[in-house]
Amino acid sequence: MATTDGVDLPRRLRVELLGVATLVGVGLAVGTAVVAVEPRRWAVGAAAATVVLFVAVRAGLPRNHSPSGGEIRPTIGSANAVTLLRGGAICAVAGFVLAEPAIAWLPAALYAVAVGLDAVDGAIARRTERTVLGARLDGGVDAYGVAVGGAAAVALGGVPAWYLLAGAAWPIYAGALWIRRRRGRPLYELPPSRLRGPIGAAQMLVIVAALAPGVDGRPVAVAAAIALVPLLVGFGRDWAAAPGRWPVHGPRRE
Numbered sequence: 001m002a003t004t005d006g007v008d009l010p011r012r013l014r015v016e017l018l019g020v021a022t023l024v025g026v027g028l029a030v031g032t033a034v035v036a037v038e039p040r041r042w043a044v045g046a047a048a049a050t051v052v053l054f055v056a057v058r059a060g061l062p063r064n065h066s067p068s069g070g071e072i073r074p075t076i077g078s079a080n081a082v083t084l085l086r087g088g089a090i091c092a093v094a095g096f097v098l099a100e101p102a103i104a105w106l107p108a109a110l111y112a113v114a115v116g117l118d119a120v121d122g123a124i125a126r127r128t129e130r131t132v133l134g135a136r137l138d139g140g141v142d143a144y145g146v147a148v149g150g151a152a153a154v155a156l157g158g159v160p161a162w163y164l165l166a167g168a169a170w171p172i173y174a175g176a177l178w179i180r181r182r183r184g185r186p187l188y189e190l191p192p193s194r195l196r197g198p199i200g201a202a203q204m205l206v207i208v209a210a211l212a213p214g215v216d217g218r219p220v221a222v223a224a225a226i227a228l229v230p231l232l233v234g235f236g237r238d239w240a241a242a243p244g245r246w247p248v249h250g251p252r253r254e
Helices: 011-031 039-063 078-097 106-127 132-155 161-182 196-211 217-241
Strands: 002-004 007-009
Touching: 007 011, 011 039, 011 078, 039 078, 039 132, 078 106, 078 132, 106 132, 106 196, 132 161, 132 196, 161 196, 161 217, 196 217
Parallel strands: none
Antiparallel strands: 002 007
16 A cells, blocks of 8 residues: 555555546546647646646545545445546646636636536535545536636636636635644534525536637626625635634534
8 A cells, every 4th residue: 555644545545546537537537639739738727737736636535434434435426426526627727827728718718627517526526425536526516617717718818817716715724624624723514604605606507608609708707796895705704713712613623
């Protein structure tokens, strides 16, 4: 077995992750010749995004266990595999940060595929045993999609540059929690919220519209602003709740 942070990882788990990464890589390699006006520039963006995605997933493999604890599960799981394929579609969109599409509707179509797969992996996860990795992977890919899709939409002129704040919010929040954890300070589970899902879905819809050709930029910019405000407010509340500053928070994390 290989280890990550001193944790033994089942060989099958590592092989399955490598298999999904290879599938995504082959798909991107095939697409290089047809998706962008400048294929090399597109490939650089897509490849960089893919490396970031799978390095982060590899680091999270020790969490491939039940929320109640227990041994690391030896397989990646169907839901996580679909989530990773969704991530692959997002990585393809990342290429359009550096290069214009050869077919105008392609960025929006690829992002719409990623949005559609979000529903698929969620349905599979509800029917199978959930893992800590699965929950974090699903949320992480959602956030990654907003960051990458928003950057591509800005680069292609679909939304103003200020919408990059939507993608920057989660990395800043996660980085702040990481620093707090490294310093040994307490962190608490976030309180439940019925708004997180709809707010995230609103960002995805805005990005699909911003990436679509022929859509008037003014109403998209208005929709982006309306969607961005509750997103930033929500992250502000979560940052207050995670260290225990907010009056309502969940139990302390181990």
